[in-house]
Amino acid sequence: MSAEKINLTLKVWRQKNSEAAGALATYTLRDISTDMSFLEMLDVLNEQLLLTGEEPVAFDHDCREGICGMCGAVVNGRPHGPERETTLCQLHMRHFKSGDTLVIEPFRARAFRVVRDLVVDRTAFDAIIQAGGYVSVNVGGAPDANALPISQKNAEQAMDAAACIGCGACVAACPNAAAMLFVSGKVSQLALLPQGHPERRERALNMVKAMDGQGFGNCTNERECEAACPKAISIRHIARLNREYLKAALSGD
């Protein structure tokens, strides 16, 4: 099957740095192969911009395989674009039609400062992980896998939670710019595994405190996060975070 070629109008958010005011700039692209990924389409745009002496559009990316969590922008109002369970780098142009207008904006949240164009500073996530998203008690050497007392069900759920790539689409999609899905992924993953148990109370308290301190909003159960998550992480993990927090708030030191 040979690739089709499509023509697109792009409205891309251009912003020199965090202090500068940004605005949407309009560009026209011709003959974009539908086999291209969204990021390859942006590469073509940047080559075109270089030829005309304009600054290329800055955007984050690394693996381009949907596993690192670096890429991400909001396309026509949807983080990572219109396809479910797909990162921007794995989104292909065959999902668009010739003549489409694509409005491309950075993930927007008070906690995610725009660095330049589509690049945002997501170190707020690092600060949350540093507050408790790890196991620091001595759990001994790697035991025999079959010796660990974990049910298949819990292992599966922990794995689902651990699928988070930390891209920030949940925050971008949330009408309240809340980071609950991200935080719940880590809290849930570690609460489901025996290694995470000794520190579960401090973890829940400290990670929620860090999340609030970073300026994220408050979750109101809008469910936009799980719908936008490229790894389809369920808000069931948020419910588990809530339970973990309740237990910790009532009994933690």
Place this chain on the structure above:
Amino acid sequence: MHVVRRFCGTSVGRKYIMAASGLGLALFLVVHLLGNSTIFFGATTFNSYAAHLHSLAALLRLAEIGLLLFFLVHIAFGVTLFVDNRQARPQPYAVSTSSGGRTPGSRTMFYSGLVILALLLFHLITVHFADDHGAISLLIRRHFANPWIAGFYIFGLAGLGLHLSHGLWSLWQSLGINHPLYNNLLGRGALLAALLIAGLFMAMPLLGLFWDGFLR
């Protein structure tokens, strides 16, 4: 003090407060609805229900104080959360599209809450604290015969239904109750309960407006 701060001063703590106070208010609604359903059985039944209720004066005061507390907490935290959340995204999106999670109810929680508050204040002033010594059935009949008042009730109750359509599901999620075994039940149950509660309440002004035999 630590525990108070853990609940009043954090996002997840405040979520629990909203859910718990919301659950309390929802339970009150159900009791109020059951009691008021005596309206459907005519003036005598309704008046006798009201008389019985008011004979429990001391208990009623206690319940009213508790209820007031629930309302104040729910409103105060609801408003602060709304203001906080607006500030969490200072620069809005040029294009914002739902990824498929939001519902009409979840989008409008703050505004439907305001509508409910307006109805509540109106209801308290004109019925609860009314300087009227006749039978309650006469007062209600007179009120609901007025298209402006009946219309306002219908509008307010529509707001209540919308608020409940999200709230009655959302509160379980906030309380940490979410499991594939019963998620469907909770979701549909919440919608059905919202429809039932708002619908039955709404039937009262509708009957008052269009049926001459209302509370005769």
